[in-house]
Amino acid sequence: MINLAVKEIAYSWFRYVLTAFGLGLLIGVTLTMTGLVRGMMDDAISLIQGTHADLWVVQDDTMGPYAESSTLYDDLYRSIAGLPGVAEVSNVAYLTVQARYGGTDIRVLVAGFNHDRPGEPPYLVAGRPITKSHYEAIADTKTGLKVGDKIGIRRDEYTIVGLTNRMVSSGGDPVVFITMQDAQIVQFQKDNTSIYNDRNRLASNPQLNRPGIPGLLQAVTVSQLSNNKINAVLVRVSPGYDPSGVADNIRRWKHFKVYTYEQMTKILQEKVIVNALRQLGMFMGILAIVSTAIIALIIYTMTLGKIKEIAVLKLVGAKNSTIAGMILQEAWGLGLLGFIVGKVASTLWAPFFPKHIEFIFTDTIVAFLLTMLICTLSSIIGIRAALKVQPSSALGG
């Protein structure tokens, strides 16, 4: 028996390929959305993966610096370092800023770290590590910066001495690493006008500027201008210790919030980016529905276009399964061709997206199976239309 579906596709291949191409672009958008979701989930944890920390000590009743504001004193790490099971500790500070570069702005997450401690960029793809205490930076390649470039962050200018890769914030902003001292200045130091105004406000406060206590105003002023704050303390647990046990110990004795790697991952993926994921999920759902409707319409129209031939086929004894098989195979062909176009298109345009697009083989397989399922379901309308055709409609004019 000849394959009627293949024959019809070959006969009207240009229209078929054009239809599949249009459908493929739609599938490509859906695949890109899937890749975007995966990319966001991957981005969300790339920074915490890069820290190589086991525990995050953050301000009590907060979810840590990636989710909300968290402020701790920078000497806290000393007391944590002495607890059993703690191998290494390090202060970190994070701040999203618009860094100045070449007359334009780059949105980056500034991360302050201590050399050779948790929180340091895990590897470099160019340049060298930071060797000076101030004004040197390591940037993620996504910033577009090169070694030797200079960027302005708040009041100061920093020289890019090294480049790292795949270090982005949960929002997808590339990370610029600077020393902890610089990060504290960037995050907490005020501009000159603010300092001047704050000093005047303190001096005009009679509670703090008492004639009988001459050193009080100076002491308060110094304390107000100090930069002894950080966002979190990263802890690396000694081999053989359970991170959860060490975390419980820190919580019990220090009254801070402590998160393990798993808990921090959960916060980032289920709380920080959840709305973005839901939004993309909604878009993907709508796209799937639109795709289904379009495929159904295409197949229905294709079926209506050969209604007389179907009537003739039925009249001369073709089985319903033969006709349904022809429509189904055409739908599958459309899905297969469309998926190939969509996969190629999404792979080609993915690098041009500002956010990281991550294609996973499992997602591709699932997407392909879903496409074929949608094609199967969509063809039902066409098959119903074909099976409703009366053989008698081949007779008469």
Place this chain on the structure above:
Amino acid sequence: MQLLQTSLDAPFAIQMENLVKTYGSGPTAVHAIRGVNLSVRPGEVVGLLGPSGSGKTTLLQCLGAIIDPTSGRIILDGELIYDNGWLIKDLRALRRDKIGFVFQAPYLIPFISVLDNVALLPMLAGQSNSNARQRALELLTVLEVSHRAHAKPFELSGGEQQRVAIARALANKPPFILADEPTAPLDSDRSLIVMNLLARLAAQYNTAIIVITHDDVIIPRFKRLYRLRDGIATEEQGEGLPFPDQPA
């Protein structure tokens, strides 16, 4: 029940006895066919005439096992297939194997070759592709369109397409062909050529053919015809004029 009498003793390829078809019931019932008796011998070409609304299409659909008659009997190729109800379960297979159809327009499948259009029926009947194509090529040769076997239908002229449609109707060697105004889209000369072809094939393959027509050019060529009016068929003797390229 009165059986239709013919002057020949040959068994009938198709025979209808007192066939009735009524649409609806009660006072609104429409009696489309009112006890039609009709028979055609193998190799015979019979005309079926009648004005619009006379019941031609209904009769055609009953004969073609497309709709259910209300009552009566149909004997096809010596087998009683309808006796106040279908005695054959698989009407689709009956149409495929026992009845050939030629329509007003050729209605060839546009996306397969001429050869496959003809071979499709034997393939649907379960024949191998090679056997079906061999049979199709034989018929196309008889109908003098074998040189276009691998062309697509749209590449053929109207007359060539109609010849392919006739070849398709003969593909499964049916004892009986229903031709529904096969010359409607053709001019007088081509109408005669097609009718001449049908008559020749009927004789060559011993196939009975009923031709529904309004065509004044071909009506005088029938030796026997049925005139249908208000659902009642009357048998008439035709003029039986020879076809132009046929010896008298």
